[in-house]
Amino acid sequence: MIQIRQPEDALRAFQAAWNSHDMESFGALFHDDATFVNRFGHYVRGVAAIIKLHAPIHATIYSDSTLENELIDVVAIHEDAAVMHFWSRLTVGAAHPAGSHAVDTLILAVLTRQAGEWRIKALENVTLTNPRTGEAVLRGGRSL
Template identity: 30%
Template sequence: MPTNTDDQLADLVRSYENAFNTNNARAMNDLFADEPVFVNFGGNLVRDKQALHRAQSFVFAPGGPLERISVSYTIENITHLAPDLAAVHARQRTRQDGADGQVAGEDPMAAILLLVAQRTNGEWRIRVGQNTPVT
């Protein structure tokens, strides 16, 4: 049964999706805790919020690898680890124009996004994340 906490975590994922699809590195970076750890789609480990912002800015910049990519996230699981700590698994897919909004055939952006979110001062922030390609 979904909880208010689940709704807040779903909002966090929607905000992440919106930042991705609008190429807004600042908005995406603001979703992270002060000392995040993130493994990106390419397997690179980033341990610092400023370094993460540099990486996000690069991929979303004009000519960057994600500039023209749009994705959707579907939450598949939320695990409550503690009252203010949760793991969210969301399936990432490429968004396309069409009846179902999904890419036909093999999806080059298919992945499982894991976000470990921590609530501090009433705000959920991503503390640890990993974007694992699905092959």
Template identity: 30%
Template sequence: MSVQQVISGLQRAWNAGDGSAFAEHFSEEADLVDVVGRLQRGRAEIARQHRHLFDTVYRGSRNEFRLLDQREVAPGVLLAHTSSTLHVPVGPRAGETRSIQTLIVQDGLITAFHNTIRADFAEFERGA
């Protein structure tokens, strides 16, 4: 499975609100660091955490992933960067959030995923 197919699958699963389908794109022993810095270890934990998110704070949300770049860092191991735009209709996270992700993909599955919210640097410098 190509990196583009992986992120397309992530997007479909997110938009369906399906935490198990989202986690299917990760290896059994994958690591995921979410936007608030929590480390999720293993496909089962990634599924559990995402089921919870889709049932609560991100209920009804839509996410758009875009592949920015990819390169082979070892035979069969790809490093990729993606960006995403998350649309949340209601609740404490209502609105739009832009993020960037770093992925390591091996044998068509994500083995490592780091997600970071993009913020305005001027606001960051002011402490806003």
């Protein structure tokens, strides 16, 4: 697992844990009482719930998925707290019922440092959609 020595490291650690489909490593990125809102608006609290939300999809429809993250910004709000925004492109393969495709999301993560370790305290994931049609879009204006 990638060590999170500064908030920006969470971007690569999140991507690496996702792409390895190791949900224990994924869960280790979060504080015990962290909250997570997935791209469908499903809210959970706590590492066990975050893992429970992700483990079944990583064993099935996302088993051949990859994630590619791109940092937008990190804003320090305290010496031990930061807000980070990043783009995330999820590419799924044949394991997904809809077949191979990509989805872009915008992620907001709040990170805090406790006992010298940075971890995610809260994360929210929003799917990019056309506001007039509801159709998912990729960054750059291309439709999926």
